[in-house]
Amino acid sequence: MAYSATADEHHDAHHDGPAPGLMRWVTTTNHKDLGTLYLWFSLIMFFVGGSMALVIRAELFQPGLSLVQPEFFNQMTTMHALIMIFGAVMPAFVGLANWLLPMMIGAPDMALPRVNNWGFWILPFAFTLLLSTLFMPGGAPALGWTMYPPLVLQTGEAFPFLILSIHLMGISSIMGAINIVATILNMRAPGMTLMKMPLFVWSWLITAYLLIAVMPVLAGAVTMLFTDKFFGTAFFSAAGGGDPVLFQHIFWFFGHPEVYILILPAFGIISHIIPAFCRKPLFGKASMVYAMAAIAFLSFIVWAHHMFTVGMPLAAALFFMFATMLIAVPTGVKIFNWLATMWRSAMTFETPMLFALGFVFMFTIGGLSGLMLAIVPADFQYHDSYFVVAHFHYVLVPGSVFAIMAGVYYWLPKWTGVMYSEVLGKLHFWLTTIFVNLTFFPMHFIGLAGMPRRIPDYALQFTTFNQMATVGAIGFGLSQLIFLYIVIRSVSRAGEKASDRVWEGSEGLEFEVPSPAPYHTFTTPPAVR
Amino acid sequence: MAHASDYKNVYYVPHGSYWPMVGSVGLFLLAGGFAMALNGHGVGSWVSIAGAATLLVMVFGWFRDVINESVAGLYNAQVERTYRWAMGWFIFSEGMFFGAFFGALFYARTFAISWLGGEGEKGLTGNLLWPDFAATWPTAGPLELGGEFIAMGAWGLPAINTAILLTSSWTLTIAHHAIKEDNRQKVINWLAATVALGVIFLFIQGYEYVHAYQDLNLTLESGIYGSTFFMLTGFHGLHVTLGAIILAVILIRLIKGHMSADNHFAFEAGAWYWHFVDVVWVGVFIFVYIL
Ligand code: HEM
Numbered sequence: 001m002a003y004s005a006t007a008d009e010h011h012d013a014h015h016d017g018p019a020p021g022l023m024r025w026v027t028t029t030n031h032k033d034l035g036t037l038y039l040w041f042s043l044i045m046f047f048v049g050g051s052m053a054l055v056i057r058a059e060l061f062q063p064g065l066s067l068v069q070p071e072f073f074n075q076m077t078t079m080h081a082l083i084m085i086f087g088a089v090m091p092a093f094v095g096l097a098n099w100l101l102p103m104m105i106g107a108p109d110m111a112l113p114r115v116n117n118w119g120f121w122i123l124p125f126a127f128t129l130l131l132s133t134l135f136m137p138g139g140a141p142a143l144g145w146t147m148y149p150p151l152v153l154q155t156g157e158a159f160p161f162l163i164l165s166i167h168l169m170g171i172s173s174i175m176g177a178i179n180i181v182a183t184i185l186n187m188r189a190p191g192m193t194l195m196k197m198p199l200f201v202w203s204w205l206i207t208a209y210l211l212i213a214v215m216p217v218l219a220g221a222v223t224m225l226f227t228d229k230f231f232g233t234a235f236f237s238a239a240g241g242g243d244p245v246l247f248q249h250i251f252w253f254f255g256h257p258e259v260y261i262l263i264l265p266a267f268g269i270i271s272h273i274i275p276a277f278c279r280k281p282l283f284g285k286a287s288m289v290y291a292m293a294a295i296a297f298l299s300f301i302v303w304a305h306h307m308f309t310v311g312m313p314l315a316a317a318l319f320f321m322f323a324t325m326l327i328a329v330p331t332g333v334k335i336f337n338w339l340a341t342m343w344r345s346a347m348t349f350e351t352p353m354l355f356a357l358g359f360v361f362m363f364t365i366g367g368l369s370g371l372m373l374a375i376v377p378a379d380f381q382y383h384d385s386y387f388v389v390a391h392f393h394y395v396l397v398p399g400s401v402f403a404i405m406a407g408v409y410y411w412l413p414k415w416t417g418v419m420y421s422e423v424l425g426k427l428h429f430w431l432t433t434i435f436v437n438l439t440f441f442p443m444h445f446i447g448l449a450g451m452p453r454r455i456p457d458y459a460l461q462f463t464t465f466n467q468m469a470t471v472g473a474i475g476f477g478l479s480q481l482i483f484l485y486i487v488i489r490s491v492s493r494a495g496e497k498a499s500d501r502v503w504e505g506s507e508g509l510e511f512e513v514p515s516p517a518p519y520h521t522f523t524t525p526p527a528v529r
Numbered sequence: 530m531a532h533a534s535d536y537k538n539v540y541y542v543p544h545g546s547y548w549p550m551v552g553s554v555g556l557f558l559l560a561g562g563f564a565m566a567l568n569g570h571g572v573g574s575w576v577s578i579a580g581a582a583t584l585l586v587m588v589f590g591w592f593r594d595v596i597n598e599s600v601a602g603l604y605n606a607q608v609e610r611t612y613r614w615a616m617g618w619f620i621f622s623e624g625m626f627f628g629a630f631f632g633a634l635f636y637a638r639t640f641a642i643s644w645l646g647g648e649g650e651k652g653l654t655g656n657l658l659w660p661d662f663a664a665t666w667p668t669a670g671p672l673e674l675g676g677e678f679i680a681m682g683a684w685g686l687p688a689i690n691t692a693i694l695l696t697s698s699w700t701l702t703i704a705h706h707a708i709k710e711d712n713r714q715k716v717i718n719w720l721a722a723t724v725a726l727g728v729i730f731l732f733i734q735g736y737e738y739v740h741a742y743q744d745l746n747l748t749l750e751s752g753i754y755g756s757t758f759f760m761l762t763g764f765h766g767l768h769v770t771l772g773a774i775i776l777a778v779i780l781i782r783l784i785k786g787h788m789s790a791d792n793h794f795a796f797e798a799g800a801w802y803w804h805f806v807d808v809v810w811v812g813v814f815i816f817v818y819i820l
């Protein structure tokens with residue numbers, strides 16, 4: 001694919017730069033400003049949620065209750081998950097979307113710039129509500145991010161704050177998603193047909209669709225919890241003819257597509273980075289698009305694989321088992337396409353590529369443990385054990401989080417105009433990779449041996465593996481300070497100047513504009529051939 | 530400010546707006562205050578009301594900006610397409626929200642109740658816990674939460690209300706054709722009729738609620754039947770209220786001379802919303818009242 005930029009795109013005759021002062025960040029409608037805000041917010045939440053994870057790991061360093069009260073431990077597991085999912089990973093992907101989508105499709109900005117601002121600024125308020133529960137009588141919610149009734153209804157003063165903050169996050173996500181769909185469908189430069197769209201754009205189109213479809217369902221589920229608690233409804237009370245398991249069905253109807261919301265944009269990012277450092281077009285682009293669409297479709301009909309142990313008719317268990325296993329097919333297509341892209345290519349191993357390779361290998365480990373969990377009789381053993389914890393951390397940390405980091409390293413020079421230090425980047429990668437495996441790999445073993453999740457204490461025989469995991473977690477946490485340092489250095493423009501192309505093999509409209517990308521790009525659309 | 534004609538080929542990108550921040554603060558106060566009130570802190574209600582007021586200010590201010598921009602001709606066809614996509618997907622998300630409640634109704638009636646009554650693969654538990662409970666619908670569950678009640682019939686007022694709402698969709702369509710013919714007086718008349726029908730619907734709905742509470746002992750607390758009945762009709766009623774307000778605002782704008790035969794997306798968006806609310810009602814009427 002080739003692009004030609006129109007003559008006047010690099011000077012902004014009648015558009016001004018950013019407004020001076022701090023108010024710029026409050027009133028901005030600029031997609032780059034908002035992308036930056038989202039990414040910083042996500043990074044802060046990554047550290048907040050990370051500290052909670054360290055509390056969990058510190059308690060689990062030894063058997064017995066050593067450091068914190070069990071109630072507080074449960075609050076940490078719950079808050080850690082909520083913050084990482086809704087505060088760190090999702091906003092990071094939205095931030096990347098904000099920065100990149102308009103540039104990738106040759107649009108002047110997002111389709112609904114004011115809505116974009118609102119979508120972001122709801123988040124700090126929502127998380128203020130959520131985090132404030134830590135200081136309330138009864139503490140923060142402690143029932144796990146899955147919020148199962150009837151137990152969750154015993155939450156203290158935190159309860160309404162939990163529910164209403166989730167509503168706010170949902171509003172923010174839905175507005176963000178609608179904006180992204182409208183941008184992609186309506187703002188492409190002339191000539192950019194759907195199939196010419198870069199894969200990150202495609203991945204976000206599908207993700208946004210999932211978000212619009214399932215965030216309202218989550219809203220419905222937590223609304224029912226809310227009215228059951230405060231207004232006497234009986235959705236989840238068997239005495240009134242309801243059923244607590246009903247909540248699990250509604251929640252997971254949201255929850256499983258949600259995990260794909262957390263991974264599809266990662267697929268998009270990886271599909272940009274691997275070809276760039278292999279200096280070769282992506283193998284099977286169209287099949288990548290179809291695979292993502294297939295995954296999105298299937299994600300709606302597998303939810304009960306989270307509930308095998310609560311009991312369901314045999315036919316249902318079989319259906320959900322086979323449907324879940326089917327997801328491995330399009331996922332496998334993607335993995336094979338990435339490997340085929342690398343096959344006999346002129347690969348180099350800059351930091352983004354290292355993270356992308358780490359993603360491909362370790363995400364696959366997570367996918368395979370997912371397949372094991374999908375087998376009903378096996379899941380009866382594995383469910384609610386550390387094996388599940390190992391599974392979703394492999395898909396989420398060396399999966400989603402690695403992809404976000406790969407993306408940041410890949411596009412950071414475009415955003416800031418300077419190259420980060422490759423030495424530090426590689427150091428960050430290797431430390432992160434070693435520690436992430438040290439943290440999460442032993443969890444497979446203790447899970448298979450029977451250690452339950454969400455428990456502050458354990459039997460003596462699990463000690464060694466738990467200690468490895470704790471050491472790994474501390475190492476992982478500290479390694480992220482390198483990342484913080486790298487980002488701060490780049491943002492303060494310290495480093496070698498980056499070229500417009502940034503990387504030898506980079507492709508796409510975002511690399512046609514100068515580095516750093518000017519405040520307004522493509523005020524008139526470029527021609528795409 | 531640039532001339533409107535500059536925007537014919539340029540996608541209008543608004544700059545610097547305070548409204549989103551006002552809206553975020555409003556939502557924060559509304560949610561935080563409500564949560565405090567539910568925890569028994571008296572100030573909470575006031576905080577919540579302040580939040581709602583802030584949100585109202587935001588809605589007015591934001592839409593005023595949008596209307597001014599639209600009237601000034603800053604929106605080209607592409608901007609309008611954005612609004613179309615956005616409104617369409619917003620309605621889809623609303624549909625999914627209702628889907629959660631319809632799903633709960635379906636699950637309760639098809640699975641939960643019969644299991645509690647001792648039928649099917651999970652019937653054993655129900656038999657052990659509540660041997661006397663027989664699966665019927667409507668029900669307030671084995672413990673008859675909320676006490677005995679009489680279910681809401683379908684063929685009295687609810688059927689009339691259905692007719693009213695369906696008629697309002699029809700009057701709205703006439704108004705829509707009229708605006709395309711640029712027949713302003715006709716639009717105003719038929720739109721006014723639509724809003725009036727919506728308001729009548731809401732009044733009847735309110736009357737039905739009073740009847741349920743006073744005569745039938747059917748309350749929000751009447752087990753799963755009361756829960757699904759009031760949550761589905763209640764959220765639907767909220768949406769009718771919102772839709773009626775939207776249409777009323779559009780009516781005022783029409784009277785003021787806004788919009789034209791080829792520039793009336795606000796009208797269409799309101800109409801889509803109204804038809805959507807209508808379709809949801811048909812679902813409510815069939816699954817909640819008739820079946
Ligand atoms: C090949 C693809 C996958 C399969 C077959 C699969 C299968 C499963 C199964 C069966 C469970 C339930 C385990 C149990 O609770 O007993 C599970 C849990 C989970 N999976 Fe996956 N999964 C896959 C991919 C993913 C991806 C891509 C993500 C996210 C990026 C993910 C995130 C999660 C999470 C967060 C949980 C745990 C939820 C909880 O109980 O808190 N999975 N997976």
Ligand SMILES: [Cu+2]
Binds near residue numbers: 256259302303306
């Ligand atoms: Cu799942």
